[in-house]
Amino acid sequence: MRSSPARALALATLLLALPVSAASLLQAAFDPSVGVYVFGYDSIPEIPAVGAPKDTDWSRTAMLHDGLAYRLYAFRSGSDEVLYQFSYDQARGAYVYGHASIRELRIVGAPRDADTSSFAMLHDGEVYRLYLQRRGDPSTLYQFAFDPTTQEYRFGHRSQQVIQVTGMPADTDWSRWAMVHDGSDYRFYALRRGGASLYQAAWDVRAASYRYGFNSIAEIPIRGGPRDLTDFAMLHDGISFRLYAIAVRR
Helix, strand or coil: CCCCHHHHHHHHHHHHHCCCCCEEEEEEEEECCCCEEEECCCCCCEEEEECCCCCEEEEEEEEEECCCCEEEEEEECCCCCEEEEEEEECCCCEEEECCCCCCEEEEECCCCCEEEEEEEEEECCCCEEEEEEECCEEEEEEEEEEECCCCEEEECCCCCCEEEEECCCCCEEEEEEEEEECCCCEEEEEEECCCCEEEEEEEECCCCEEEECCCCCCEEEEECCCCCCCCCEEEECCCCEEEEEEEECC
């Protein structure tokens, strides 16, 4: 989402009106000329998320672009099954809870050792997909897909149930990760522990796994944004790779 003077003014107005418990998204985009994710580059620097239920867990979020809409998801606090859904409303310049969306979604069939402390999502042009890590073994991913007949994310639905991520560096921070489909490749990202850069892997059909550095820039620096990037989400909107950090006002 690119910025404009009119949108910047509307954004400032919205931010002033936000309650103290509101959240916003700090937006970065990949600058191919320098090979870096830059906060504010070709982007609206900060986008409010409005209308969120009071029990929204902003520490567990994911995003995707489905070809039509930019979408944001967050767990309900205290739940391992219920997700709240937002999408970007251009008229309001904000991610709005329930806008052009199913307001609440449910994750079903998760294995007992699925770790719901973080998650990732993507849309591959056909299917909405959701991923959880295996508790104690974060390089193993469990895959879910959206079933429109039940409006649920079901484990193994139209999916390879278990997926491996291989070759990641020893200092990978597995607690901070995201996934993207860019129109051709499925991609996995995780932050480098103690550093402002992303490690990147992509799906290798022959190896049937996500492989570090495969068909990818292995490590991508991040510039600007919060000093402590405690959580992040990513998407590809058909033009740009975009990275988001959640800022919560209490």
